[in-house]
Amino acid sequence: MLETVTEGQVSFCIGPAFYRVQSQVGRDLAVLAATVDRQRQGELRVLDAMTGCGVRPLRYQQEAGADWVWANEANPELQAVLSRNLAEGMRPDTYCITHQDANQLFFDCYQRRDFYDLVDVDSFGSPTPFISTALWVTKLGGLLYLTSTDGRATSGHAPDKSLQVYGAYARSHPAVHEQGLRLLIGRVAQQAAARGLQIQPVFSVFNGQVHRAMVRLLAHAAWDSSLYGFLAYCHSCGQFHTAGWRQLGRVQCSCGAEHPPVLSGPLWLGRLHDCPMLTAMAAQAERWGWVERRSLLQTMWAEAELPPYYYPLAELGRRGRMDIPPRDRLIQALCDRGYQATRTHLDAQAIKTTAPIATCIATARALA
């Protein structure tokens, strides 16, 4: 007898499938975005390419109102638990189950011109082997949801690996959780652009272990190189900069350090989230009484327009040789000085701000 678990509105058995409670935040946000799109477009067809025990098909239908869900899982040993979960929790004739490699499925769907409003690729490691193919089955205007568990490569501990996988050299610095999201989005943006399309991030989330990004696939617009460039970090003073392609070879820090900043990239330098979508998702979270998710969405909304990096409080304390400053008082003090500053969902013990690091340290010291 398999144990039944409940998540959101749905109940299911896990059996031998891979299922993590900690990933619920990623599933909750996807359900909110899918709900908003279903309400706006009147239809939602989902392709869940790596479904495991089928928690996502259940949630996309029961909570987001999906009209049709294709649940695919390469491992045929999950057939029993998956078919049982979906038979018990889905409306008949509104779903199908297959056990194929995700790329085979994408090729097959594309050949039949069977396109989806939401394509979910919850892969292990890097999603790169599935990005270009998943884009072929995502409707124009539709959503593609990607997962990366490739923390070693994205945090600068394996730059050769990140080069192979993301086409970008990732260096180590204090804002690597954000870098993981930006490498992932940058890869999708470049792959979409190679096909004459563009993407817009809907939301990006890091739950402490896993990076996830949901993007909307849009028709072609002029390629904007300023959205796909480099993050520079000065090891001497701790200041981050962004650098465009024409600045390569000329990046210097205003602190006058002997060594130039180290560069990571190319990666996505645009917004991490689509604020109007976050607002709609937060309203839905409120209707459902999802207090924690609503608060997370508010934090994401506040960070969306800030520079593509953050400063951990411990880093400010270390560089300023002082105790770790209190986060919310530092944010307020920086705002009082005319800078934008906010907490970030990427690290509860960090701030995002337009203020230079020297100002952050001076402000923190004044507070101490």
Ligand SMILES: C[S@@+](CC[C@H](N)C(=O)[O-])C[C@H]1O[C@@H](n2cnc3c(N)ncnc32)[C@H](O)[C@@H]1O
């Ligand atoms: C992270 S788990 C999925 C978890 C599930 N989406 C959830 O939210 O609980 C990844 C799943 O993808 C399956 N998988 C791995 N490679 C695959 C491939 N190339 N095509 C389809 N499924 C694959 C694995 O068997 C595993 O069940």
Ligand SMILES: [Zn+2]
């Ligand atoms: Zn410097």
